[in-house]
Amino acid sequence: MKRIIVSVTNDLVTDQRVHKSCTTLFNNGFDILLIGRKLKNSKQLTRSYKTKRIKLYFNKGFLFYAEYNIRLFLKLLFTKKDILLANDLDTLLPNYLISKLFSKNLVYDSHELFTEVPELINRPFKQNIWKFFESSILPRLNNQYTVCDSIATYYNTKYKTNFYTIRNFPLRDSKQDSTNFPFEINSCKIILYQGALNLGRGIELIIKTMLFxxxxxxxxxxxGDIEKELIQKVINLNLENKVKFINKLNPAELKKxxxxxxLGISFEEDLGLNYRYALPNKLFDYIQAKVPVLVSDLPEMKNIVSKYKVGEVITDRTPKELASQINKILENGKDxxxxxxxxxxxxxxxxxxxKKLIEIFKNLN
Structure with missing residues (x-):
């Protein structure tokens, strides 16, 4: 049985893509070890495959990345492995070095255009460091895939690589269990945003739109990073009765x-290529829950909505006009x-x- 060591920089709990990948590979006869990091509030894990979480002294910034990559390198160095699976650019360097030292197959899963995230766009020094790692390693890889066609095309054009696309679809949910909100909704319609509370997600826009x-x-x-600012904005606009916050839920709780x-929303802004090519998990979670969607006029999301006719694409991002579009969707109803x-x-x-994932791992170059 071949051992695959899977690397991420998160604490494993809420990463649905990695969990699904590990479970799929485990169910297809691979021995899986998933390595991440341990945080103060990390919840206990129960998985069918093996996991290991590394406790760090530093949990943000340069020192975090440096410490984690060194510790990950040492862990990979002294652990049995047949195949390495690196998730995103921030785990790629130690995996690449180990793959060369031991002549092991390396697979790379790019969850996003890492060097084009909003946190790096206005920080050219840090961005250039990550671009150096990217340009130095990606052209040398033989086995790689990413989350959408646009990112695959970007890499393949820029680095002459052969990225495949494996989209982050949810597992089929036939139960459709549900629960109740922890507040009164009476006969109100519910607009849902689920995901990280970070810049560029269009959350400020939908809050302003609630005025109309x-x-x-x-x-x-x-x-997320702007959670406190969003809560304060709601207070400043006197929208406490119309905007409700719920802390991050695990996937099982979220499904209920x-x-x-x-209506499910995905209002990502065009803040660089990473967001322009976004194909968020929440879009497919809404669809799986039979909830119509309203999404930004960005290529990947627009393509899904246009192809399957499961909602609408934003036509005007001013709050009043956006409210008018939302009202029409809500008047039509879910039916x-x-x-x-x-x-x-x-x-x-x-x-x-x-099935694409299994094909890749059964035909490694």
Whole structure:
């Protein structure tokens, strides 16, 4: 049985893509060890495959990346391995070095255009360091895949690579269990945002838009860098009764909340190539829960919505006009999109997409 060591920089709990990949590979006869990091509030894990979390002294900035990569290198150095799977650019260097030292196959999963994230765009020094690693290693890889066609095309054009696309679809959910919100909703319509509370996600826009929507509640589920600022904005606009925050939930808990929504939103802004090519997990989670969507006019999201007719694309990002578009969707109701959502929810699933993953690992170069 071949041992695959999988590397990430998060604490493993909420990374659905990596968990699905590890489970798929484990179920197909591979011995899996997933390595991440341990945080103060990390929850206990129960997985069918092996996991290891590394406790660090530093948890942000340059020192975090330096410490984690050194510790990861040492862990990989002294652990049995047959195949290495690096997730994103921040785990690639130690995996690449070990693959060369031991002549082992290295597989790379790029979850995003790492060097084009908003946190790096205005920090050219840091961005150039990551670009150096990217340009030095990617052209030398033989086995790689990413989350959407646009990113695959970007890498293949820039570095003459051969990236495949494995989209981050959810597992098929036939149960559709649901729970109740921890607040009164009465007869209000529910707009749902689920995901990271970071810059560029369009969360500020939907909060402002709530000023022009009646009998509607915006539910924001998640945590992130701008969480405090968003809460303060809601208070400043006197929207406490119309905007509700729920802390980040694990995937099982989130699946029970999502079907309660009348509309799921993904309002990413065009802040560089990483967001322009975004194909967020939440879009497919909404579809799987049979919730119509409203998304930014960006190529990957627009393509899904246009192809499957499961919602609408934003036509005007001013709050008043956006509210008018939302009202029309809510007036149509979920039933208007139900047939198309049913079709899409059966097609856009991990059970189908993961076949590409198995092909890659059974035919490594």
């Amino acid at each position: 929507l009646n009998n509607t509640i915006l539910v924001i589920i998640g945590n 909340i999502t079907p309660l929504a009348d 208007y999109y139900n047939t198309n959502l049913e079709i899409a929810s059966k097609e856009l699933i991990w059970e189908k997409e993961s």
